[in-house]
Amino acid sequence: MxxxxxxxxxxxxxxxxxxxxxxxxxxxxxxxxxxxxxxxxxxxxxxxxxxxxxxxxxxxxxxxxxxxxxxxxxxxxxxxxxxxxxxxxxxxxxxxxxxxxxxxxxxxxxxxxxxxxxxxxxxxxxxxxxxxxxxxxxxxxxxxxxxxxxxxxxxxxRIKKSDAEIGLIEQATELSEAAMRAGIDAIGPGVPESTVAAEIYYTLIEGTGEFGGDYPAIVPLMPSGEHTGTPHLTWSDEPFEEGDPVIIELAGCRHRYHSPLARTAVVGDVPEEMQRVAGVVVEGLNAALDAAEPGVTCEAVERAWRETIAKHGIEKEDRIGYSMGLGYPPDWGEHTASLRPGDETVLEEGMTFHMIPGIWTDDLGVEISESFRVTATGAERFSSFPQRVFSV
Missing domain, CATH: 3.40.350.10 (Creatinase/prolidase N-terminal domain)
Structure with a gap:
């Protein structure tokens, strides 16, 4: 066939x-x-x-x-x-x-x-x-x-997507949201990290009932405990303990088109400092999304983030996003435009990005990301998943 x-x-x-x-x-x-x-x-x-x-x-x-x-x-x-x-x-x-x-x-x-x-x-x-x-x-x-x-x-x-490509990213988003929910729901005291990873993978592939998913270009990333400031770790077979934070970054994949999504959770109550940092991340993330529209440069979008978090005494030198979509291992990124200082790429309708302005320190890490597309009037999130740190 x-x-x-x-x-x-x-x-x-x-x-x-x-x-x-x-x-x-x-x-x-x-x-x-x-x-x-x-x-x-x-x-x-x-x-x-x-x-x-x-x-x-x-x-x-x-x-x-x-x-x-x-x-x-x-x-x-x-x-x-x-x-x-x-x-x-x-x-x-x-x-x-x-x-x-x-x-x-x-x-x-x-x-x-x-x-x-x-x-x-x-x-x-x-x-x-x-x-x-x-x-x-x-x-x-x-x-x-x-x-x-x-x-x-x-x-x-590839950087500008057709309506048909956008449709596949929207379907990939449904997979992302379902897998994120499955992963967060699976976390708990005594539950092995590998069990949570298995629930995520199962959901990514099993799909929605209307369509199934494909293997993602990057495995689910799950740094936890004292390692949440290290964004590219995967999982172990160690059980979660009370108080453990965990970052989940994943992407649904539909016919090789991805919709990355990252969220942070804590086993038990969310520490006050993590709540504070998460609030800064969300404020800066949405300020950057508000700045994204046709005719604006990638560096201008990043500047909106940087200036927002600076008001809270936080600095971040890494890029906060990149063009994404169709991908195979080892990456779902397109390696073209990045949301960073010095990138003068002008946004155009149909471009798609993963904005992941995580804050990683020696003591904690918080990731709350959004994949978005550039529309005729601004930026539109693909996902509607809640922008917060989850207590599980």
Whole structure:
């Protein structure tokens, strides 16, 4: 059964906008290896990114060309919108090869077959799955080509979402809210952290009754106890104790589109200082949301947060948000615009962000985040989950 998430016309529009950016950058051929960018342009969806794969976009070809492992070709046929004649699979002896082969040998052969071996080729040099070995091998096999870094080229095409994409993020939000509620409800004295994580995962995948969920690009993050000032810890099998705080950051995922959400809870009564810090976070968060609208820069949104919390004697140097949406492990962020000083990206209608202005100190951590979209008149939260620290 073929599974295509969007209409063919939407994919074709994405490819054409990508080609426009290629022309602006002087790039004639683009080799895409980021799984999210591959999905965005072709629809390809499979857990195959642990081996080398890619998509070739050429100014002289109407459709992208998929290149992947032989056993993944049927997965491509099941998910992509492009004609099957544009699918090229390499043999399994290219994978962790004992005979000196490499998947980039096959990529080079495909590019040569397309007549693109002496063109200006853009590659995603900072993509998680495009290795130094891959780049070296591709250069060796295509000596007449000129290579340049095109890591964020597709990312800047992706930053504005269509109505259909927004619809998937809204569905992902339903999953996020259900999983957050399940996680908070599961916390209690004597309950292992792993049990809470299991309830979150179950809910994220089980779904709403109307639709199910996909695996998120990042696992649920659950720093607890004395480690709530360390935002990227996961969970252990240790039981919660009375007085333990815990931060939950998660994201529902629907057809690879995410809606991140973070909240903080305490087993028992919420300490007075945590209540105070949480109030500052919520005030600053909403001040930043109020500042977000078309024509405003990312740094101006962050400034609204920073100036608000400064009134309470709190400073935060980290960015407070980033563009997000379609993603595969290890990240649901798009690596383009960030809500931080110095980022002069101008907000436009259809952009989507995760704003996570957490406060982390040596003594405590508080996270209360919101995913939002930029509308014609301002910023609109995806979630309506209560903005507070929960006592459980």
């Amino acid at each position: 073929t599974v295509q998430v969007f209409e063919r016309a939407e994919y074709e529009g994405r490819v054409e906008r990508t080609k426009e950016r290629m022309r602006e950058a002087g790039i004639e051929t683009l080799f895409v290896t980021d799984p999210a960018n591959m999905n965005y342009l072709s629809g390809y969806d499979g857990w195959s990114f642990y081996v080398h794969q890619g998509l070739v976009v050429s100014l002289d070809h109407d459709q992208p060309v998929w290149i992947g492992r032989g056993m993944d070709e049927n997965g491509a046929k099941a998910t992509v919108w492009i004609d099957h004649e544009n699918l090229h699979a390499y043999s399994d002896d290219h994978v962790h090869s004992p005979v000196g082969k490499h998947p980039m040998d096959a990529v080079a052969r495909v590019i040569e077959g397309m007549g693109r071996e002496d063109t200006h080729i853009g590659v995603e040099m900072d993509a998680s799955y495009y290795t130094a070995k891959s780049h070296q091998r591709l250069q060796e096999k295509l000596p007449e080509a000129t290579f340049s870094d095109a890591t964020l080229l597709v990312g800047w095409v």
